[in-house]
Amino acid sequence: MEVVLGQVEQLPALLAVCRSALVRAWDPPTLERALDWGRYFQHLHDRLRARPRPRLRHAVGQRLRRARSGAPLAFGQLGRCAELLGLALLENRALPPAACRRLLQRLLQPPAARPGRLALLARRKAACCLLEPLRSSPPSSPGGPEPRLAAEAGLLLGRLRDEPPGEPRWLGGVLQELPQPRAFRVVAAALLLVRQGGGGQQEEEAGAGPLLSWLLEDAERFAAFCQQLPGSLLASLAAHYSQISERYLDLLTGWGSSLLYDPLQGQWVKGCPDEAELSWEELRERFSCLCKGPEMLSRQTQAALKLLKARDGDFQVCGLSVWTDLLLEWSSLGCPGGGFFFFFFVLLGLAYDLASGLV
Amino acid sequence: MEQNTTVPTLDFKYWLDKAVEWGQATTLETQKDVCLHLPQLQEFLQQTYETLKHMNSIVAIQQFPLIGQLLGRLCWNPFVIGYDESQKTLMWCLCCLYSSEPQNPVELKANSWIRSLLCHLLSSSKWESNEAETSTFISALGYTSADYYCHLVENIVSSLVTELRGNQFNGLTVQGSVPASRVNAVSLFCLPLITLPDITPLLETLLLYHGGSSKEILSSQFLEAVNDAFLKKKIPLSESSVFSLWLRHLPSLENATLHVLDQLVSIQMNSLEEVASVIKDSFLPQAASHPAIFRIVNEIFKNALLETDGTPEVMTIIQVFTQLFVQVLQNENKQHKFPLKAYFPHHYQPLVVALLRRPFELPATCWSQHLTHISNMVKALVEDTNISSSDLLEVWFLVACFGEWLDIAAEQLLKAAVEPDALLWLLAFYYCPQTKNLQRIQTMAEARAVYNHLMMLFNTTTLSVRDLQAAVNSITDTEQCYTQHLTTHLLTNFLLFSSGGHMIAQEFISHITETTDRSKEVRSLLIRTAYRINQNGEENQKTVKLVNELLQKLNV
Numbered sequence: 036m037e038v039v040l041g042q043v044e045q046l047p048a049l050l051a052v053c054r055s056a057l058v059r060a061w062d063p064p065t066l067e068r069a070l071d072w073g074r075y076f077q078h079l080h081d082r083l084r085a086r087p088r089p090r091l092r093h094a095v096g097q098r099l100r101r102a103r104s105g106a107p108l109a110f111g112q113l114g115r116c117a118e119l120l121g122l123a124l125l126e127n128r129a130l131p132p133a134a135c136r137r138l139l140q141r142l143l144q145p146p147a148a149r150p151g152r153l154a155l156l157a158r159r160k161a162a163c164c165l166l167e168p169l170r171s172s173p174p175s176s177p178g179g180p181e182p183r184l185a186a187e188a189g190l191l192l193g194r195l196r197d198e199p200p201g202e203p204r205w206l207g208g209v210l211q212e213l214p215q216p217r218a219f220r221v222v223a224a225a226l227l228l229v230r231q232g233g234g235g236q237q238e239e240e241a242g243a244g245p246l247l248s249w250l251l252e253d254a255e256r257f258a259a260f261c262q263q264l265p266g267s268l269l270a271s272l273a274a275h276y277s278q279i280s281e282r283y284l285d286l287l288t289g290w291g292s293s294l295l296y297d298p299l300q301g302q303w304v305k306g307c308p309d310e311a312e313l314s315w316e317e318l319r320e321r322f323s324c325l326c327k328g329p330e331m332l333s334r335q336t337q338a339a340l341k342l343l344k345a346r347d348g349d350f351q352v353c354g355l356s357v358w359t360d361l362l363l364e365w366s367s368l369g370c371p372g373g374g375f376f377f378f379f380f381v382l383l384g385l386a387y388d389l390a391s392g393l394v
Numbered sequence: 395m396e397q398n399t400t401v402p403t404l405d406f407k408y409w410l411d412k413a414v415e416w417g418q419a420t421t422l423e424t425q426k427d428v429c430l431h432l433p434q435l436q437e438f439l440q441q442t443y444e445t446l447k448h449m450n451s452i453v454a455i456q457q458f459p460l461i462g463q464l465l466g467r468l469c470w471n472p473f474v475i476g477y478d479e480s481q482k483t484l485m486w487c488l489c490c491l492y493s494s495e496p497q498n499p500v501e502l503k504a505n506s507w508i509r510s511l512l513c514h515l516l517s518s519s520k521w522e523s524n525e526a527e528t529s530t531f532i533s534a535l536g537y538t539s540a541d542y543y544c545h546l547v548e549n550i551v552s553s554l555v556t557e558l559r560g561n562q563f564n565g566l567t568v569q570g571s572v573p574a575s576r577v578n579a580v581s582l583f584c585l586p587l588i589t590l591p592d593i594t595p596l597l598e599t600l601l602l603y604h605g606g607s608s609k610e611i612l613s614s615q616f617l618e619a620v621n622d623a624f625l626k627k628k629i630p631l632s633e634s635s636v637f638s639l640w641l642r643h644l645p646s647l648e649n650a651t652l653h654v655l656d657q658l659v660s661i662q663m664n665s666l667e668e669v670a671s672v673i674k675d676s677f678l679p680q681a682a683s684h685p686a687i688f689r690i691v692n693e694i695f696k697n698a699l700l701e702t703d704g705t706p707e708v709m710t711i712i713q714v715f716t717q718l719f720v721q722v723l724q725n726e727n728k729q730h731k732f733p734l735k736a737y738f739p740h741h742y743q744p745l746v747v748a749l750l751r752r753p754f755e756l757p758a759t760c761w762s763q764h765l766t767h768i769s770n771m772v773k774a775l776v777e778d779t780n781i782s783s784s785d786l787l788e789v790w791f792l793v794a795c796f797g798e799w800l801d802i803a804a805e806q807l808l809k810a811a812v813e814p815d816a817l818l819w820l821l822a823f824y825y826c827p828q829t830k831n832l833q834r835i836q837t838m839a840e841a842r843a844v845y846n847h848l849m850m851l852f853n854t855t856t857l858s859v860r861d862l863q864a865a866v867n868s869i870t871d872t873e874q875c876y877t878q879h880l881t882t883h884l885l886t887n888f889l890l891f892s893s894g895g896h897m898i899a900q901e902f903i904s905h906i907t908e909t910t911d912r913s914k915e916v917r918s919l920l921i922r923t924a925y926r927i928n929q930n931g932e933e934n935q936k937t938v939k940l941v942n943e944l945l946q947k948l949n950v
Contacts, residue, residue: 054533108536115538122538125509126517132505136494139512143485152540154482157515158590159543161476165583166550166593169576171557182549187531189545194535209534213527221531 036091039079044098046076046116047108053123058130063137066124070141073117080113096199107205109197118152180224184217188224192242200241206249216263222246223260223268230275247278261286262313266324273325274332284325284339291318291343291357303357318357319364326365337362404442406460409435413467422579428473429585429615435474439483446490454491455504461491462504469511477586481515488512518542547592554580555599574611577603581616588619589628598635601642610642621646625653637681647687651694654678658711663918664949666925669714679718683726685736688719696791706918713797713922720750741792745771749796754930762812765803768793769816772823777831790827793820800824801922807845808852808887818842821883826876840877841884848888857894859902882912886919889944890937903944917948 049072052058061069083092092110099108112119121142124130130138143153167182180188195203210218229242251257261269261283273280290313294303303315313321325336340358347356353363412435416428442461446454455461465487468474475481488508496502518529518539532542558572558580581600587593597620605611621639623629631639640647654676663669673679682688695712702708723731738746748768756764775781775789793800803817818841826837847865851857866881889895889902907913924941 112536115541118538118540119536122517122540123533126513128506128509132492132496133494135505135509136489136492139489139492143512144489151482153516154479154485155590156540156543157481157485158476158587159547159592160515160539161472161481162547162587162590162593163543163550164472165476165587166547166554166580166596169580169583170550170553171572171576182546182553183528185549186542186545187528189549190532190535190537190541193541194537209531212531212534217527 036094039091040094040098042072043076043079043095043113044101046072046099046113050108050119050123053120054127056129058124058127058134061130061134063134066130066134066137067141069120069124070117070138073120076113076116080110080116083110084114093199096197107203107209109194111193111197121153180220180227184220184224185228187213187221188228191221192225192228195245196241198241198245200244202248203245206245210249215259219260219263220268222250223264223272226272226276243276247276251278251282257282258286266317266321269321270324270328270332274328280332280335284336287313287318287321288339288343291361294318294357296354296357298354301354303360315357319361322361323365337365340365404438404445404458406458406464409438410460410464410467413464413471416471416473417467422582425473425582426613426615428471429582432473432477432480432586435468436478436480436483439468439480439487443483443486443490446487449490451491451493451504452497452501461487462507465491466507466511469515473583473586475515476590478589485512485515544592547590551593551596555595558599558603572605574605574607577605577611578613581612585613585616585619588616588623591629594629594631597629598632601631601635601639604642612642614643617643617646621649625650633677633680636677637684637687640681640687641684644690647681647690648694650676650678651691652698655695655698655708655711659705659707663707663710663921666710666714666921667928669711670718670925673711673715673718679715679722682715682719683722683732685732688737689739691715692795699791706915709794709797710918710922712795716795717798720752723750724752738792740788742771742775745775745792749792749799753798753802761802762806762810762817765799765806765820766813766816768799769803769820769823773816773819776823786827790823793824797922798926801919801926804883804887805891805923807884808848808891814842814845818845821880822876825880825883837876837880841880844877844881844884848884848892851894852888852892854894855897857898859898859905862888862898862902863905878912879915882915883919886916886923890923890940896936896940899940899944900947903947907948913948917945920945920948 049069053069079095083095095113096110099110099113121138124138125142170182191209195206210222213221226243226246232242249256250260269279269283273283293306293312294315295306296302297304305312305314322336322340326333328336340362344350344356344358344362347358350356350359353360412427412431416424449457465484468480468484469488475484488511492505492508493501496505516539518532528542529539532539558577577600580596584593584596584600588597600612600616601620603612610617617639620629620631621643624631624636624639640650654673658669658672661668678691682691695708695715699705699708699712734746734750735743745768748764748771751764753761772789772793776786800821803820806812807814807817807821819838822834822838822841826834828834844866851862851865862885866885885902889899895902903913903916906916920941924945927938927941
């Protein structure tokens with residue numbers, strides 16, 4: 036067993052070499068040996084799946100993660116090892132011609148190649164290319180995230196489910212590979228996918244847990260997340276995850292509180308124009324998405340707004356409290372003759388100030 | 395040597411021109427043209443590979459100067475890459491051109507170009523700028539492009555399926571529906587991908603999609619290809635989508651019916667169970683619960699029967715089909731039932747109802763009575779002086795489809811104490827569907843004579859083959875073939891159900907096989923009997939054993 040584990044531990048390093056310039060020195064026999072290792076690991080994976088030996092499987096997973104260099108690998112990836120190494124080598128321009136020729140023979144040509152695996156890949160890629168443009172443009176496409184996002188989210192979830200419970204240390208690093216709005220979109224898609232999956236609770240936990248902690252552990256990150264994603268998407272996340280809805284409402288409260296009413300323009304404006312906060316329109320859009328959500332979420336949102344409105348003095352007219360205005364918007368009463376009311380209230384306010392000053 | 399023989403057949407110029415033309419225009423017409431040429435192109439690529447694999451890469455490039463350009467262009471055409479096995483052969487060809495010891499800059503450049511092409515085909519490559527981030531992300535997770543595209547294609551398919559289905563359900567909002575031109579494009583773009591298992595849900599959704607207009611919106615090339623792949627068992631499809639395909643595209647239904655006939659005629663039937671399972675597998679009996687499908691299938695069968703001059707194999711296939719169809723009808727939810735008139739619009743309905751009764755629904759003691767009733771109805775219909783020959787043929791075909799009742803009639807004649815005339819008349823009509831009454835009267839007279847003779851011998855315990863043969867010959871020396879078929883039918887039942895017959899059955903069958911060409915017919919009768927016994931399971935063990943022994947003898 037120890038011998039096997041020792042070999043497994045070498046896999047991440049082997050993969051790293053296949054992706055490096057070190058392959059420049061490889062001759063065909065070296066290449067053959069690398070591919071043979073790939074096959075061996077695949078074989079090992081298949082055997083452990085056919086006749087489960089939980090202890091050995093667990094130990095294999097542990098050894099794969101123990102490796103310091105290279106990408107994090109999990110047990111499931113042993114099963115695709117030949118492909119992992121083969122494609123890494125194909126993409127590596129440093130591989131010299133003789134070794135490359137052998138690689139092509141082994142990967143693609145009969146009888147060495149496993150029938151059709153890579154041909155199927157090429158076919159699927161062509162299928163994506165043919166069918167993707169036929170989808171209607173996003174706004175009218177009903178349900179589900181855009182396919183590329185969904186694919187990335189699906190892979191991310193698959194990888195998380197292959198991980199023992201606890202925090203995978205690699206998550207942050209891997210998500211950094213994507214530019215920010217995209218990383219956020221992938222995480223959001225993955226969180227929604229978990230809830231659609233109909234999998235067991237344990238499976239849900241394994242997928243969603245680490246993503247939620249990554250998202251919520253850093254206030255700045257969460258703020259950026261809520262700022263960069265559209266309100267409808269955030270509302271569906273809030274509908275599924277109470278942890279998100281609470282923090283999201285807090286964040287919106289903060290943003291709303293910092294808006295100021297500009298009496299000259301007759302609208303709410305940002306306190307500091309440079310701050311990474313939401314404008315009145317953005318805030319309104321987000322709240323309206325929340326109110327249009329499932330009943331629970333809608334009630335929670337309205338209750339929060341009413342509480343905030345009461346805290347601000349419970350006025351029933353525009354221009355005094357951002358919360359009043361939002362509630363008025365939402366109850367679709369609008370704000371008829373807002374300017375007039377504002378003028379009236381400024382006078383009232385003055386009178387109030389004077390009165391309190393006198394007291 | 396081999397090179398010289400294959401070179402002239404490889405028309406690189408033709409295909410390069412095609413590839414250039416396809417690459418430049420992206421109109422629907424060019425796309426149709428690509429799809430039309432895909433099978434031929436695959437053949438060409440296969441031939442090219444067969445030639446290249448014996449060649450050194452330098453020689454290959456010298457001999458086929460256009461090859462690089464051609465393969466390069468094809469690699470960028472998703473229709474070609476998506477089609478069947480073209481991508482595989484194309485990659486093999488590229489491998490053959492890769493040189494392991496490049497000698498000069500040109501060869502080095504060729505090598506680098508081949509690797510770019512392969513990466514383009516296989517990786518979510520870093521060379522395609524829009525996917526650069528995806529590629530890093532995937533490999534950081536420890537996945538490959540194979541995993542990624544597997545997920546991606548699944549998601550694209552499910553998104554298209556949702557879109558198409560969504561519009562089906564709110565069929566009322568016509569404006570919101572997917573434009574017909576786009577649905578047509580989806581069907582055309584699926585054409586090369588039909589055998590890719592990932593897109594099966596999309597195929598099924600398309601087949602069930604009708605949109606608002608009464609005109610067919612799916613490409614007919616697509617419909618033909620899906621049907622073909624389904625018949626060749628290259629793809630599985632749900633029952634409902636197959637039915638929808640056959641209802642919307644008549645040539646597909648025709649092909650499916652002819653395919654079943656071909657399949658069954660080309661095998662040697664060993665049992666009707668086998669035949670039944672092939673027919674069931676074809677989905678035809680299930681689909682026939684839709685009246686339009688039933689009528690077309692039935693018409694095709696009738697024509698096949700006429701064209702083959704009533705071959706017993708075809709007759710048997712039709713009878714098994716009808717039996718399975720009746721089963722489907724009876725198992726159907728009563729609410730969704732169509733009236734019988736929808737299936738048999740031009741027939742006398744009481745006759746249809748009577749024929750549709752399954753034997754096990756009635757006690758065996760009522761069978762002869764039921765058959766008499768059928769016989770009387772048929773007689774009244776065909777003895778009407780106004781009947782045209784085509785109407786007569788229709789009645790005959792209807793009766794012939796329900797062959798189980800005819801077999802039971804022959805059996806009842808020998809097994810039970812019945813008033814024989816009506817049953818004999820029914821058999822005579824089946825074997826002699828002539829317009830001329832005179833002919834039928836003669837056949838009937840002969841049949842009665844054979845029957846009477848057999849009944850006389852029925853209780854004789856010591857019977858010889860010669861006695862039996864002589865008895866039959868003395869009556870049927872007219873050489874009328876209708877009577878011969880009828881006689882064979884009665885004789886076979888005599889062997890199975892009389893004690894004397896049992897004793898000489900083996901010997902008599904050998905005699906028939908050696909002296910006449912009727913062994914096929916006897917075999918077919920025995921197979922049908924075996925099937926009926928197996929289904930009803932009420933026959934005595936001695937007869938079951940005898941049937942099986944006789945069949946074994948005939949199969950040798």
